[in-house]
Structures are given as structure tokens and as C-alpha cells.
Amino acid sequence: MLRPRIIPCLLVHDHGLVKTVSFKSPKYVGDPINAVKIFNEKEADELIVLDIDASVENAEPNYKLIADLAAECRMPLCYGGGVRTVAQAKHIISLGVEKVAISSAAVENPQxxxxxxxxVGRQSVVVVLDVKKRMLSKEYDVYTHNGKKNTKLNAVEFAKLAQASGAGEIVINSIEQDGQMKGYDLALAERIRAAVQIPVTFLGGAGSLEDIEKLIEKCGVVGASAGSLFVFKGAYKAVLINYPSIGQRDELVGRALRWS
Structure with a gap:
């Protein structure tokens, strides 16, 4: 039986790990390989690593870093950043990465x-949509280039298109909730979950395990991803990589889905 996944999301900027707030003010939080080692020890369900420089700078994916991450990682790894061609995606998969994430290029060219x-197989293709709510509206637009370019595409409708185009999974990243640690946008999550049948992962806003529990309770079997929650600790946001134990995860999921 499929079960919800709790997924750390790491952002790579200038060859180091950073955490942003609403896609701005990147704060250095450590070394990517060291972070992977810690999440290995904590037996994380999965890991998402996104290079936030590559697409903006029109740069090639950092294959050396990708190879190092894949060699170290003992959990399923999803990598995104700078992927614009089939050849690039195939090369990333050949390095040992389970899933390749596409964002700007998928929006510009769904084909x-x-x-x-x-x-590479549908199960290995993830479309990442950075979304933001329209002013004075219940609708959400898709943004690219680290939230700087509004495509004016409706997020829910584009999620459907991504599914129809062959995506095996969709990651919905809330620009407004990013780094706020005040909870997921549950209204958005519910709408996206109802619109598509493929796996969906939600990112942006988790500040506690209770926020993850609420997401799963609202949307069922989904991916609950977080950045700040798993790299900061305490009111002053000291950098400390953390992740719930297997027992904590089982208890959380059991409560959320009433399996206990």
C-alpha cells in the first residue's frame, strides 16, 4: 500500500545549501554532502535537491555534484535544476538519481x-511548479526563474497538463509560504490533489510535524516536503539538521489517516 512520504528539500546556491523565505534572502545552512549523510542516518523517506541557480543562469546541471550526491544517498533522490533537454535528463538518471525534476523548461515546453x-520512464519525471496566489483571487499562477517571472498560467490547469504530458509526479511549491513555517496552503493542496491522479508532493510552509499531519489528513497519501523544518531548530532558527524517527512518522501517519 502506498503511504505518505515525508521529504526534506535542499536548495543549492553557489555550491552550498541555503534556505530562502518567499524565494528571497538565501541563508547558508551547510554542505550538501554532509546533509545527505545526516538524512541517511535518519532514514529519510526520500530527498529532493534543487539547484536554484542553474535555470536562472541558463547553466548546465552540475553533474559532479549530482554524481557525488547520488553516490552518497541511500534513499530515493530527486534532482532538479537546469534540465532543458532529454540528453541532460538521461545523463542525470545514469548517475544514479531516481527522479529528475523539471520546472521552467516544462512550463515553456510541456512536450x-x-x-x-x-x-527514462514516467515514474522518473517530476514537474515542479512554483505557484503564487493572484491578488484578490482564489486562483494561483505558475512562476518561473525563482519566482521572478509570472507566466500567467493557472496552476491547477497546468498541473493537469503536466499529468497529461507524461509527468509521473508533481511538486507544488508555494512561493508565499516558502520559509514562513506557518503551515501549508491547505486550500491549494486540496485543489491540486483533486485535479490530478498522479503522486503529488507539496512544499512550502511546514513549521512543525503537526503541519505535515494536517496536510496528510486533508489530502491523504501525498508527499509532504519541507526545507526550514528539517534544517532549523528553535525560535532563533539555529542550523541543525533534523528529521522525525520511524516511530514518529508511523504515529503521525496513523493519526492523519486513522490507521492507528
């Missing part, structure tokens, strides 16, 4: 999703 899925 790329289909072509990559044909080559």
Missing part, C-alpha cells in the same frame, strides 16, 4: 516532459 518520460 519536453513527454519526450523525457519516453526515454
Amino acid at each position: 519536453l516532459v513527454s519526450r523525457i518520460a519516453d526515454e
